[in-house]
Amino acid sequence: MSDTKLQAVLSSLSQAARQLDVLPSGRPAPDASYVKLNTNENPFPLPxxxxxxxxxxxxxxxxxxxxxxxxxxxxxxxxxxxxxxxxxxxxxxxxxxxxxxxxxxxxxxxxxxxxxxxxxxxxxxxxxxxxxxxxxxxxxxxxxxxxxxxxxxxxxxxxxxxxxxxxxxxxxxxxxxxxxxxxxxxxxxxxxxxxxxxxxxxxxxxxxxxxxxxxxxxxxxxxxxxxxxxxxxxxxxxxxxxxxxxxxxxxxxxxxxxxxxxxxHRAAYEENHGHIRHERQRVTIALSKLGFYVTPSHANFLLARVPEGRDGRCWQAALEKQKILVAFFPDKGLENCIRVSIGTRPQMDAFLAATRDISESFRVGRSPASRL
Ligand SMILES: Cc1ncc(COP(=O)(O)O)c(C=O)c1O
Structure with a gap:
């Protein structure tokens, strides 16, 4: 379709339909080298x-x-x-x-x-x-x-x-x-x-x-x-x-x-749920030691307020450079937070290792490492 046709189509839309222009478009799925902790999936195989x-x-x-x-x-x-x-x-x-x-x-x-x-x-x-x-x-x-x-x-x-x-x-x-x-x-x-x-x-x-x-x-x-x-x-x-x-x-x-x-077969998932509860606790303690404030969670994710000096977006970006994806929300009151899904133990170890590394680089004033 030529641009003029496209413009004609778009300008024929009602005000209500045009409001939808503000909706964000989706991002492509990251490849498997990323540790994906941004949308609260449960990364275990099916029984x-x-x-x-x-x-x-x-x-x-x-x-x-x-x-x-x-x-x-x-x-x-x-x-x-x-x-x-x-x-x-x-x-x-x-x-x-x-x-x-x-x-x-x-x-x-x-x-x-x-x-x-x-x-x-x-x-x-x-x-x-x-x-x-x-x-x-x-x-x-x-x-x-x-x-x-x-x-x-x-x-x-x-x-x-x-x-x-x-x-x-x-x-x-x-x-x-x-x-x-x-x-x-x-x-x-x-x-x-x-x-x-x-x-x-x-x-x-x-x-x-x-x-x-x-x-x-x-x-x-x-x-x-x-x-x-x-x-x-x-x-x-x-x-x-x-x-x-x-x-x-x-x-x-x-x-x-x-x-x-x-x-x-819901009983077959008890181990899965037990693992998530256990990792949730382990990661909460580890993040708290690094100066994060973690909201007590009853879900398969943690909302963590980042240590003073940087905001949540900055942490999200630094983690992404190390191929760890977490969620950030620009909303009032959440600007200093990241949300981290609870995954497998190796995934959470990778997240914690990257978080420690970024904490250290922010502390000494060097730029965080990049695995991209
Ligand atoms: C609170 C809440 N409700 C509903 C959903 C949608 O879940 P689904 O469409 O995968 O069943 C989500 C997904 O993140 C959620 O966080």
């Missing part, structure tokens, strides 16, 4: 039995996947003690988050979220022409229930809570969430992407509160981020609204097979 189920599914690759994900929804309903009408399955929990925005928001509506929170919600709100109200709390380990019951949050069409929260890793008591569910007549979306690394979860609330939608994913605790399996649990009427607008065949046969197999 053999789960792997075999994927291979068997590939033998039927010429068939469309089962419609409405029925077997997977039934398997999840059995595993989590619900009926299949309480369950939607999706191509990762981010697909389900997107459906929630589309099903419950119109342009001009607002949605409330804890701040700092999962930044993907900003994109979803923008796509829907909705306003995202970011509610700050002075106490990260409890929920500011009152703030959600007062304007402006009380007028939001739904309230988003991630527990454990991303990017902080903090966990609020399930009793606080129950208190909000009981007092609010708004939809509460409880995103439990990291809950398998936490001491408790909100599953028992699903049958008690019809204003709750609870989200889970197999991307973090079940090492399947690339397979894309997520679930939503809630009142059949809320779940039905989401199923009505879901793309037919949004999941594929491998996702179905792995999802069903993981659900049947």
């Amino acid at each position: 053999t039995i789960v792997w075999q189920s994927a291979i068997a599914a590939l033998e039927r690759q010429y068939l469309y996947p089962e419609s409405d994900n029925i077997s997977l929804r039934e398997a999840a309903a059995d595993a989590y003690g619900l009926s299949k009408d309480h369950v939607i399955a999706g191509n990762g929990s981010s697909e389900l988050l997107g459906l929630i925005y589309r099903a419950f928001l119109a342009p001009g509506d607002s949605v409330a979220m804890m701040s700092p929170g999962f930044s993907f919600n900003r994109k979803l709100a923008l796509l829907q022409g909705a306003q995202l109200l970011e509610i700050e709390s002075s106490e990260p380990h409890s929920l500011p229930v009152e703030q959600f019951l007062l304007a402006p949050a009380k007028d939001a069409k739904f309230i988003l809570l991630a527990n454990p929260n991303n990017p902080t890793g903090t966990f609020v008591p399930v009793a606080d969430i129950e208190c909000l569910l009981a007092q609010s007549d708004r939809l509460i979306v409880l995103d439990e992407a990291y809950v398998d690394f936490a001491p408790d979860n909100g599953l028992r609330l699903v049958n008690r509160y019809s204003n709750l939608l609870l989200l889970r994913t197999f991307s973090k605790s079940y090492a399947a981020a690339g397979i894309r399996v997520g679930f939503g649990f809630g009142h059949p009427e809320l779940i039905g609204r989401l199923r009505n607008i879901q793309n037919v065949f949004s999941m594929n046969v491998v996702g179905h097979a792995i999802g069903i197999s993981v659900l049947a």
Whole structure:
């Protein structure tokens, strides 16, 4: 297409469509020589039995996947003690988050979220022409229930809570969430992407509160981020609204097979979860000794405030030069932090070795080493 044609296409767009120009474009995937600790994956292989189920599914690759994900929804309903009408399955929990925005928001509506929170919600709100109200709390380990019951949050069409929260890793008591569910007549979306690394979860609330939608994913605790399996649990009427607008065949046969197999073999992941908890503690202690302040985490990542004198972006860049990728957020209050996913022991050793090296070079005033 020539440039004039392109300009004609772009200038024909409505104001709302043009707003999307501000969305960031994706970066190419780094090669395997990088230690990737920036997007909270779980870098362990699938248990053999789960792997075999994927291979068997590939033998039927010429068939469309089962419609409405029925077997997977039934398997999840059995595993989590619900009926299949309480369950939607999706191509990762981010697909389900997107459906929630589309099903419950119109342009001009607002949605409330804890701040700092999962930044993907900003994109979803923008796509829907909705306003995202970011509610700050002075106490990260409890929920500011009152703030959600007062304007402006009380007028939001739904309230988003991630527990454990991303990017902080903090966990609020399930009793606080129950208190909000009981007092609010708004939809509460409880995103439990990291809950398998936490001491408790909100599953028992699903049958008690019809204003709750609870989200889970197999991307973090079940090492399947690339397979894309997520679930939503809630009142059949809320779940039905989401199923009505879901793309037919949004999941594929491998996702179905792995999802069903993981659900049947969740115990096979206990060692994986134990490893992450152990490494989380070890890296917290090591970073603290290097002058970082690490927010106590209940997830598979750490939010670490860097030692004084440099900011988070500077640390992220220095680590990247050593082929270690961590996350940085320019948001107010997070400028001095990096977020580090918990990976294998060798990955975390590489991260700590690079961090020690950079600390030392900042201390003596030489430029940090580069492995690029
Ligand atoms: C809080 C939270 N919710 C949802 C997701 C999306 O997970 P997925 O789409 O891989 O299921 C993420 C991913 O990082 C997350 O941090």
